Amino acid sequence: MSAPVVTRPSATVSEGAGTARRVPGEPGVWLLVLLDMSVFAVLFVAFLLDRRNEPEAFAAGQADLTLVLGLVNTLVLVTSSALVAGVVRRSRAGVGGTERLLLGSLACGVVFGVLKVVEWAHLLDKGVEPDTGTYSMWFFVLTGLHLVHLLIGSLGLVTLLVIGRRDAHREVAADRRALVEVVATYWHMVDLLWLVIFPLVYLGAS
């Protein structure tokens, strides 16, 4: 798996304007992101408290998972996040070339979603359903809630692609750069939450 940003020469893009401290995107999206992160934090704590009560059942439930799918999805989402950071970098510098990066990050999002659905289908085939036990309930709740966030973030990436094509021959407006940063901030949160879900759900003590 390789990210185009790895090979892109850094000399072609300068740093964004100024060094003054500023809120990336809009304060509103940060309020949403911090609220979302807080809700997930409560869920993470509740998950581990339940694991303490039923360690054997949680280990057995975890054994039903296909670990490599969780690992690949983590790498895919980290790569997607890096590509989106590349989009913000180029957007701030006011240069083009963001479409390929956006398409790459969106493709990563699609791969993540498809693998997640494949994983769910595999579990359901094995007879593991949300009401099978406490672990499976948490697995479907955490990964399902996360997938909803991934879908919302993907819609944001599609919006940036559509707007980018529409405005391809115009000067990039400041409000579009702000929209890029809003979508990117949300997308990074989707990545960040999965980084925590992965060890909790897939790599617990067994």
Next chain:
Amino acid sequence: MTARRLAWVWLVLVAVTLVSWATASKDSVSEGAAAVAVALAFLKAGLVGWEFMDLRRAPAWLAGVFGAWVVVVGAVLVVLSLS
């Protein structure tokens, strides 16, 4: 952020992911190994916030609230993973 810095952050995130997978993916995983995997996840979460979300250039209050989430939630989850 330069492209080179971005690529390095991506490489570190990938490497740390592989390390946590290697240490906590055996047939029998100790509570200690599971806790290390959780701690590494929060290290990565902090890196995503600091670098990708550009909190290193954000106002102190925002970086502080985010940093507090990483440190407090990370510490609580590591402790819960150990017990």
